[in-house]
Amino acid sequence: MSSFRFDSPIPPLLYEISRTGRRAVLLPESDVPETPLPDHLVRSDADELRLPEVSEQDVVRHFTKLSHANMSIDTNFYPLGSCTMKYNPKINEAVAAHPGFAGQHPLGRVSDTQGALAVMYRLQHMLAEISGFSAVSLQPAAGAQGELTGILMIRAYHESNGDTRRTKILVPDSAHGTNPATVTMAGYETVEIPSNSRGTVDLDALRAACGDDVAGLMITNPNTAGLFEEDIVAIVDAVHECGGLVYGDGANFNAILGIVRPGDIGVDVMHFNLHKTFSTPHGGGGPGAGPVGAAPILAPYLPGPVVTRGGTDDGDYRLTMPDRSIGRLKSFHGNFGMLLRAYAYIMMHGADGLRAISENAVLNANYLRVLTERAFPVKFKRTCMHEFISVGSVYDGVSTMDVAKRLLDYGFHAPTVYFPLIVKDALMIEPTESENRETLEAFADALQAVADEAQSNPDLLHDAPHTTPLRRLDEVSAVRNLVLRYQR
Amino acid sequence: MAYIGNTDADRRIMLDRLGLSSVDDLFTDIPAEHRFPELELPPAQTELELLRDIESLAAQNAAGSGMLSFVGAGVYRHFIPAIVSYLSGRGEFATAYTPYQAEASQGTVQTIFEYQSMVADLLGMDVVNASHYDGSTAVAEAAIMAVRSTRGRSRVVLSGTLHPEYIQVTRTYLKPQGIAIDVVDPPEAAGATGPTSESLLAAIGDDTACLIVQNPDFLGRYVDLRGFADEVHARGALLVVHVDPIATALFTSPGALGADIVTGEGQPLGIPLSYGGPYLGIFAARKELVRKMPGRLAGQTTDTTGARGFVLTLNTREQHIRRDKATSNICTNQGLMALRATIYLAAMGPKGLTEAARLCYQNAHHAARLLAQIPGCSVLPGATSPGAAPADVFFKEFVLRTPVPAADVIERAADAGVIPGLALDRYYPKRTHEILIAVTEAYSRADIERLADAVRDAVTKSADAPARKEAVR
Amino acid sequence: MTFRDDVKYQESHEWALKDDDLVIVGVSDYAQDSLGDVVYVELPDVGDVKKKGDSFGVVESVKAASDVYMPVSGEIIEINADLDDNPSNVNDSPFDSGWLIKIKPSDPSELSALMSAQEYKTYTEGLED
Numbered sequence A: 001m002s003s004f005r006f007d008s009p010i011p012p013l014l015y016e017i018s019r020t021g022r023r024a025v026l027l028p029e030s031d032v033p034e035t036p037l038p039d040h041l042v043r044s045d046a047d048e049l050r051l052p053e054v055s056e057q058d059v060v061r062h063f064t065k066l067s068h069a070n071m072s073i074d075t076n077f078y079p080l081g082s083c084t085m086k087y088n089p090k091i092n093e094a095v096a097a098h099p100g101f102a103g104q105h106p107l108g109r110v111s112d113t114q115g116a117l118a119v120m121y122r123l124q125h126m127l128a129e130i131s132g133f134s135a136v137s138l139q140p141a142a143g144a145q146g147e148l149t150g151i152l153m154i155r156a157y158h159e160s161n162g163d164t165r166r167t168k169i170l171v172p173d174s175a176h177g178t179n180p181a182t183v184t185m186a187g188y189e190t191v192e193i194p195s196n197s198r199g200t201v202d203l204d205a206l207r208a209a210c211g212d213d214v215a216g217l218m219i220t221n222p223n224t225a226g227l228f229e230e231d232i233v234a235i236v237d238a239v240h241e242c243g244g245l246v247y248g249d250g251a252n253f254n255a256i257l258g259i260v261r262p263g264d265i266g267v268d269v270m271h272f273n274l275h276k277t278f279s280t281p282h283g284g285g286g287p288g289a290g291p292v293g294a295a296p297i298l299a300p301y302l303p304g305p306v307v308t309r310g311g312t313d314d315g316d317y318r319l320t321m322p323d324r325s326i327g328r329l330k331s332f333h334g335n336f337g338m339l340l341r342a343y344a345y346i347m348m349h350g351a352d353g354l355r356a357i358s359e360n361a362v363l364n365a366n367y368l369r370v371l372t373e374r375a376f377p378v379k380f381k382r383t384c385m386h387e388f389i390s391v392g393s394v395y396d397g398v399s400t401m402d403v404a405k406r407l408l409d410y411g412f413h414a415p416t417v418y419f420p421l422i423v424k425d426a427l428m429i430e431p432t433e434s435e436n437r438e439t440l441e442a443f444a445d446a447l448q449a450v451a452d453e454a455q456s457n458p459d460l461l462h463d464a465p466h467t468t469p470l471r472r473l474d475e476v477s478a479v480r481n482l483v484l485r486y487q488r
Numbered sequence B: 001m002a003y004i005g006n007t008d009a010d011r012r013i014m015l016d017r018l019g020l021s022s023v024d025d026l027f028t029d030i031p032a033e034h035r036f037p038e039l040e041l042p043p044a045q046t047e048l049e050l051l052r053d054i055e056s057l058a059a060q061n062a063a064g065s066g067m068l069s070f071v072g073a074g075v076y077r078h079f080i081p082a083i084v085s086y087l088s089g090r091g092e093f094a095t096a097y098t099p100y101q102a103e104a105s106q107g108t109v110q111t112i113f114e115y116q117s118m119v120a121d122l123l124g125m126d127v128v129n130a131s132h133y134d135g136s137t138a139v140a141e142a143a144i145m146a147v148r149s150t151r152g153r154s155r156v157v158l159s160g161t162l163h164p165e166y167i168q169v170t171r172t173y174l175k176p177q178g179i180a181i182d183v184v185d186p187p188e189a190a191g192a193t194g195p196t197s198e199s200l201l202a203a204i205g206d207d208t209a210c211l212i213v214q215n216p217d218f219l220g221r222y223v224d225l226r227g228f229a230d231e232v233h234a235r236g237a238l239l240v241v242h243v244d245p246i247a248t249a250l251f252t253s254p255g256a257l258g259a260d261i262v263t264g265e266g267q268p269l270g271i272p273l274s275y276g277g278p279y280l281g282i283f284a285a286r287k288e289l290v291r292k293m294p295g296r297l298a299g300q301t302t303d304t305t306g307a308r309g310f311v312l313t314l315n316t317r318e319q320h321i322r323r324d325k326a327t328s329n330i331c332t333n334q335g336l337m338a339l340r341a342t343i344y345l346a347a348m349g350p351k352g353l354t355e356a357a358r359l360c361y362q363n364a365h366h367a368a369r370l371l372a373q374i375p376g377c378s379v380l381p382g383a384t385s386p387g388a389a390p391a392d393v394f395f396k397e398f399v400l401r402t403p404v405p406a407a408d409v410i411e412r413a414a415d416a417g418v419i420p421g422l423a424l425d426r427y428y429p430k431r432t433h434e435i436l437i438a439v440t441e442a443y444s445r446a447d448i449e450r451l452a453d454a455v456r457d458a459v460t461k462s463a464d465a466p467a468r469k470e471a472v473r
Numbered sequence C: 001m002t003f004r005d006d007v008k009y010q011e012s013h014e015w016a017l018k019d020d021d022l023v024i025v026g027v028s029d030y031a032q033d034s035l036g037d038v039v040y041v042e043l044p045d046v047g048d049v050k051k052k053g054d055s056f057g058v059v060e061s062v063k064a065a066s067d068v069y070m071p072v073s074g075e076i077i078e079i080n081a082d083l084d085d086n087p088s089n090v091n092d093s094p095f096d097s098g099w100l101i102k103i104k105p106s107d108p109s110e111l112s113a114l115m116s117a118q119e120y121k122t123y124t125e126g127l128e129d
């Protein structure tokens, strides 16, 4: 088994170690003439503020120990499919922490923020070049918000053409849950398109669904099965012919940097996940950034502000609203700190470096696919892109979840499980380009060992994990007896 | 390549195993005519070259050149204890994913649970979710949740003194869902202070799902909401209150005031300004509404040995399970920012946070007093004479009315290294002679005096001669 | 697996039992088994009037949420409020304490169009991969 060990027990809650009067941070006394407080409006004793009272060392030990209870890219191979858990370069963090950026207020005058605006301008331009779109907005805070942005742009486009019959968005059944959820938020209805036995969109079913009530299609390419939609040109044509537009979910862009540009194959609007492809850390759930690129017909609808050039006395770069903008998706100008990290990453790669990322991501995935297919069969037996799907439930009485939990004991984070929905009991494996051959081989060995155990000693899997700070957690009682905050 | 694991020799071995002669053979599914485009990008930089580029860009920002800025308007310069960045920068937190495998992610899930607990205490609310993108999207999602929670009600009423950008974001989110928005008395005219309680209540109709107010409001004013929730409820609507989390340490919690949903911009809780993000959307609700809530939730449970642990729970509300019927499409949130807020709240403790809030209040009032003494200037709202409680309450932000155009005052003060605040005409074009000024605990008495001096000089000089820019035009 | 034979079934896995002038509705043993541990049941308001095929609620496990559909049209006369505290009754006793709603049918003949236990059993066998 791997050498990774969770090395400290889980600390109690800070509330549980709190002692009245303990302090971590002291603030200076007020040295300005005193203004009385409006007593009738301040917190009463009944409403007393109760937060933990702890020393600075308590806080440091608490969170350091908690950190040891996590797997992360910095400590473990983390082949979580669809999430692109690649190495996050540390220079990104240094750049984002630079006081000239970290301390800059978003409402600073244009002349005082030319540096930040230049970064945004260049990033817009580079993302457009990488994806083949004519314009990019950096507003959206994550992939899902990028999706909402794109569908709202499609909606605005149809509305501005006076075309209000279109109420449906086509979504393949392999899509991520954010796609149909986005359709609803955009006031449309989802029409699910089945996949074929090769794991890609069933073209005939798609054509049959196209009509004058279709506003558009959301397509993920490479898709969530890790396959490139080979019929993409025909798919795009079918949607365009019925008057719909095509939204690209760019979550899987890590497979196609310098390989193909969605804009070139007719996609009309697409989001990037900077927290996947462009190495900004996932942060245990966020923050991300989900910029959106658009073809010329949709570019005027991009959310703003965007950065444009054009000398005023305030400087070269300025913020403007695209002509027919759908408006704002969040306050200020997007998750700038993440934009800065992605900028640094792209600048350090150049065109050849980006292509090398995708080549290596795809090579690693295919190599791992071949190494693991004996242990767990691969669902679609063909060349994959950055990830592939295995079936986790091939051994009697052992579930995909059991396999996932047992892998933790080998020091590997589990793959994504039970997604995409088109494959029953899926294990979705995405190694990324930053892992080396030895790691891939060690993971394949671990999967083989788990497969062997599944046959020789299935209880080892049922009871897994064994080496984590806590054993398998009961999700059912968590819902039946909801406790969502510390109980005094 | 720096961040790629394998060597040429490795790649050869791997390709051999796959029976391929070149990496290009992996991409035959891609239409040949579009395969391998030439990308025109700047040449790759080394780390050292990149840093030079970043230094020169950073120097073009005011923050990189040592300016003293009093701009707030939703996000603020607050003191951030050193341990916040120290701890939140740990790779085990920063480079983990959403805690889908709870046993390998207790660090993250327990942190979310502690975040939910502390913010719930701060707001006086039952349930807090794991975060939204920022304050604006939290408000928009609160409006949607209110509509979902009140049968047959499909309008929302927004106070006109909600942050103007939040109103814009809420419009973007609500329009496609057919939810109508009434904005009551936006303070567009010079000197306007926004709606009264009466006008807000009057706007609630039979089809209104909720009323959303910001407190302190966009202009800095703290609104007395005692008894207000009952009035809103009597009209069948929910009350949504958007707060500044630091202010809630000092003032009656929104939960105690009867709010049904509370949102907030969590940036003041240990998060740098970073030119607009990443920030932290705070979202809280009464427990009766929990199943209508958007966003992730961490809950307590036990493992097979009976030991306590935490998992993500009530997942059936979310997109990965409920798909088109989910309460929201949110997936990635602002997890690391919630971690920062948790560390910040732990480090500050109840006393530290309350002291910070009091210092904000004292410093802001001192600044207002000094500025109000400048000939021709006055502070909106309220009296600011030393020793007297102001008639209208503000917390850390207020509006200064100037006898000359605000843009001129800011321009001239900036020459002296001080940005006094935000010219209100950015959001309300008619308010050309008003500046929104924020003062927190992070500013010293000397800073405040520098502000007052810079504004006094600027006002005097602008009265004598119009600013250069005006002259150029 | 139990296929109680005095009730009727529909394809979305609800059962319906005529009880004087009311129809009692629940989910089948097959449905509760494939859902797994039920953690929450969302039910309509008493007095709601719905058509056959309309969704009247949701039965949730940790990893899935299934809409439940009206087997006959009519007015909701009673809901099983006990499920709020004891959602596991749907697993333990899908035909008894796990019932969901009682309907006053507007067209009682709709009931006869549903599947018999034997037909439903054959139908579920066809669903297995």
Ligand SMILES: Cc1ncc(COP(=O)(O)O)c(C=O)c1O
Pocket: A082, A083, A142, A143, A144, A145, A176, A178, A220, A224, A249, A251, A252, A273, A288, A290, B330, B331, B332
């Ligand atoms: C295929 C796909 N689409 C969309 C998303 C949503 O992106 P985000 O989590 O940034 O909102 C994800 C993320 O998990 C994804 O894998």
